[in-house]
Amino acid sequence: MVENRPWLNVLTHLVLVVGVIIIAFPVYLAVIASTHGPGAFLSNVVPLLPGSYMLDNYGQMLSQGMSTSGAPPLTLMLANSLVMAIVIAVAKIAISIISAYAIVYFRFPLRTLAFWIIFITLMLPVEVRIIPTFKVVADLGLLNSYAGLTIPLIASATATFLFRQFFLTVPDELMEAARVDGAGPMKFFRDILLPLSRTNMAALFVILFIYGWMQYLWPLLVTTDPKFYTVVMGIKRMAAVADADPQWNLVMAAVVLAMLPPVLIVIFMQRLFVKGLVETEK
Amino acid sequence: MAAIELAGVKKTYPGGAQVIHGIDLAIGDGELVVLVGPSGCGKSTLLRMIAGLETISDGTISIGGAVVNTKEPAERDIAMVFQNYALYPHMTVRGNLEYGLKNRGTPRAEIDARVEAAARTLEISQFLDRKPRQLSGGQRQRVAMGRAIVRQPKAFLFDEPLSNLDAKLRGQMRIEIRRLQRSLGTTSVYVTHDQLEAMTLADRLVVMNGGHIEQVGKPTELYDRPASLFVAGFIGSPPMNLLDVAALQALPGVTLPDALPDGTDIVGIRPDAIILGTAAPGDILLSGTVELIEPVGGESHLYVRVAGLEQAMIIVAQGRSELVEAASLDFALPADALHPFSRATGKRL
Numbered sequence: 001m002v003e004n005r006p007w008l009n010v011l012t013h014l015v016l017v018v019g020v021i022i023i024a025f026p027v028y029l030a031v032i033a034s035t036h037g038p039g040a041f042l043s044n045v046v047p048l049l050p051g052s053y054m055l056d057n058y059g060q061m062l063s064q065g066m067s068t069s070g071a072p073p074l075t076l077m078l079a080n081s082l083v084m085a086i087v088i089a090v091a092k093i094a095i096s097i098i099s100a101y102a103i104v105y106f107r108f109p110l111r112t113l114a115f116w117i118i119f120i121t122l123m124l125p126v127e128v129r130i131i132p133t134f135k136v137v138a139d140l141g142l143l144n145s146y147a148g149l150t151i152p153l154i155a156s157a158t159a160t161f162l163f164r165q166f167f168l169t170v171p172d173e174l175m176e177a178a179r180v181d182g183a184g185p186m187k188f189f190r191d192i193l194l195p196l197s198r199t200n201m202a203a204l205f206v207i208l209f210i211y212g213w214m215q216y217l218w219p220l221l222v223t224t225d226p227k228f229y230t231v232v233m234g235i236k237r238m239a240a241v242a243d244a245d246p247q248w249n250l251v252m253a254a255v256v257l258a259m260l261p262p263v264l265i266v267i268f269m270q271r272l273f274v275k276g277l278v279e280t281e282k
Numbered sequence: 283m284a285a286i287e288l289a290g291v292k293k294t295y296p297g298g299a300q301v302i303h304g305i306d307l308a309i310g311d312g313e314l315v316v317l318v319g320p321s322g323c324g325k326s327t328l329l330r331m332i333a334g335l336e337t338i339s340d341g342t343i344s345i346g347g348a349v350v351n352t353k354e355p356a357e358r359d360i361a362m363v364f365q366n367y368a369l370y371p372h373m374t375v376r377g378n379l380e381y382g383l384k385n386r387g388t389p390r391a392e393i394d395a396r397v398e399a400a401a402r403t404l405e406i407s408q409f410l411d412r413k414p415r416q417l418s419g420g421q422r423q424r425v426a427m428g429r430a431i432v433r434q435p436k437a438f439l440f441d442e443p444l445s446n447l448d449a450k451l452r453g454q455m456r457i458e459i460r461r462l463q464r465s466l467g468t469t470s471v472y473v474t475h476d477q478l479e480a481m482t483l484a485d486r487l488v489v490m491n492g493g494h495i496e497q498v499g500k501p502t503e504l505y506d507r508p509a510s511l512f513v514a515g516f517i518g519s520p521p522m523n524l525l526d527v528a529a530l531q532a533l534p535g536v537t538l539p540d541a542l543p544d545g546t547d548i549v550g551i552r553p554d555a556i557i558l559g560t561a562a563p564g565d566i567l568l569s570g571t572v573e574l575i576e577p578v579g580g581e582s583h584l585y586v587r588v589a590g591l592e593q594a595m596i597i598v599a600q601g602r603s604e605l606v607e608a609a610s611l612d613f614a615l616p617a618d619a620l621h622p623f624s625r626a627t628g629k630r631l
Contacts, residue, residue, distance in 0.1 A: 173368035176335050181382035181429075182356035191381070195372040 027259075033252035034058070041248040057253040066238050066250055070226060074257055077231040082261065084149050084219070084230055085212035089205050092156040096204075097197065100163035101189055105175065115164070122157040126218055134221055144225040153218065159204055166200050167193065202272035210262045231258040284346030284436035284469055285311045286332060291341035293327055293493075301327050303493040304341065309486075312467040314460075318480035319490035320516070326441055328490070329473045333439050334358050346436050356385070361430035365442040367422045369414040375401075375425050376410040382433050400432040403462070420451045427459070431466065438463070440472040444479065456482060477517055481505070489513050507621075511628045514550045514621060520583055520596045522550045522621070530566070533590050539564055539617035543631040550621035553583070554598040561614030569612045570595065572605055586611055 029048075033041055036051035065073040102108075103115050126133065133152050142148030170193070178188045219230040229237075235258060238251045266273070286309040293302035301324045309315045317325040330336040332343055334355035342349050350358045361382075369378050376397060383393045401407040404424040414422055423443065430438050440459070444452045460483055463470050474480050480487055481501040489496040489504065489512070497509040501517075508514035514522045527547050530536055542549070561567045570588035584597040584605065597613060605611065622631045 171366060171368065173364045173366055174370065176333075176355075177362070177364060177368040177370075177429075178381075179335065180333065180355045180360065180362045181433075182385035183381075187385065192370055192372075198372075 088212035089208035096159035316484035555619035
């Protein structure tokens with residue numbers, strides 16, 4: 001559809017610009033707020049230009065945290081979040097690709113049933129099964145541990161399904177050629193399927209890393225020891241202080257720092273990510 | 283280098299559908315046997331059973347004297363060339379060629395030597411470091427062949443390897459496969475539905491239909507003496523004219539030669555055996571109207587309608603025919619070129 005109507009052009013750009021402003025303005029405000037001194041956001045006009053407290057705010061959050069609300073230094077919380085997100089993403093991919101391999105390439109009794117059971121768990125995200133899951137984790141003594149933070153979130157029907165769909169598009173002849181070439185099931189998986197799924201794994205890693213990073217409810221439940229706080233739930237604790245005004249400049253510094261890792265992951269893996277979503281290398 | 287022997291081989295799928303009904307076939311050492319037949323005749327299934335990619339429901343398959351029924355494809359020491367090449371897309375050409383050797387634990391120096399030799403034979407040396415997607419169809423086909431020959435297997439199995447190529451390339455590759463197979467002397471089984479490919483490549487041709495073998499023999503034997511109506515109709519292009527004897531006898535002035543065996547219901551005649559114009563004594567003289575002329579270069583195919591016969595007859599006229607469509611035409615069926623068949627059994631008499 002090629003049209004040449006200047007006013008339509010102007011209008012569409014206007015809508016786009018307004019949209020971008022609506023999305024970007026709060027982020028801008030968070031960055032600005034993190035550079036002002038305490039109180040600047042509570043008194044009269046909200047400042048729109050950077051202040052001069054940037055280094056102080058970030059320095060304090062990274063090294064000491066906010067003792068008034070019981071939040072540990074951000075470095076610790078960022079590290080916890082990083083561990084959680086990476087373990088969840090890597091383990092999800094590892095388990096899903098193996099189960100998808102079993103479902104697609106092996107004939108075993110109740111294979112279809114196994115697939116449907118995995119598929120049905122899509123209907124049961126963490127939030128739905130949170131009470132029983134908490135009970136299990138608590139009984140296993142996994143509260144306040146990295147295991148407790150990550151293991152219940154690792155099983156993934158979505159990733160299994162994605163890998164299954166990808167494996168189904170790999171021609172059977174490839175597997176047969178490998179068999180003729182003397183590659184057993186494990187060798188075929190390692191030498192042929194894994195390299196072929198490389199871009200898919202990268203795309204999934206980006207999505208799952210952000211999924212793990214954004215976890216809020218689950219860490220809130222299973223951690224009571226500040227040593228295991230993650231950054232997303234930590235921010236909530238900072239903002240909700242009793243009998244005092246929240247120190248927005250410090251909270252916003254934490255918010256900006258918490259936003260960084262997902263942004264960096266997307267930027268650095270963008271090429272692979274897009275490739276994994278659109279390209280089929282066959 | 284090995285002979286392949288099939289004895290009473292059957293294939294029944296779990297649902298109960300039987301696709302191969304007891305095949306007996308002995309393939310000599312160094313022979314190139316072509317399995318040919320229409321789609322669904324079981325030729326690919328049979329090849330895959332020899333390769334070990336399909337289980338054998340009954341009977342035995344032996345390669346080089348040893349029964350291989352329960353052996354994995356890799357243990358049978360065969361190499362297969364697939365229709366869509368099945369090259370590993372993430373590996374370079376070199377990686378594709380050496381993968382099978384590496385899995386076998388062949389020493390590095392020998393792998394390199396064999397890959398170089400195979401690449402030289404197939405003229406793909408300059409592509410060794412490219413990925414398959416950077417190659418054209420013909421080049422990929424060569425790589426697939428290379429992957430087969432580096433292994434120096436007991437037998438090559440070809441599963442319609444040329445059907446993804448264009449006509450010109452197909453012709454070239456056909457000659458090359460023939461040349462290569464002759465020079466290596468490796469026993470080969472080749473599956474195709476293209477009867478021209480089958481005729482030109484085969485030492486022996488196996489025509490299959492509905493899970494049975496219809497006829498086995500040299501390509502010229504099959505062409506000159508088809509054993510059944512099916513083979514008669516399948517081998518040869520344009521196909522043999524099959525005429526109903528009763529309808530033929532009802533035509534005015536037609537008498538069938540006495541030499542035809544008793545019980546002949548159908549006579550066949552090759553389009554190129556029909557003589558235009560007058561007949562020698564004993565020949566069947568017919569006349570009809572030209573419906574369509576297909577000039578194919580050196581010869582023309584005439585579709586001639588004879589009143590009283592159900593199907594138009596096909597006649598190959600040498601050179602450029604002077605005939606025009608709708609003209610009437612006299613032609614003769616030489617008595618010694620007739621193939622007698624029985625309708626009831628479908629067999630040659």
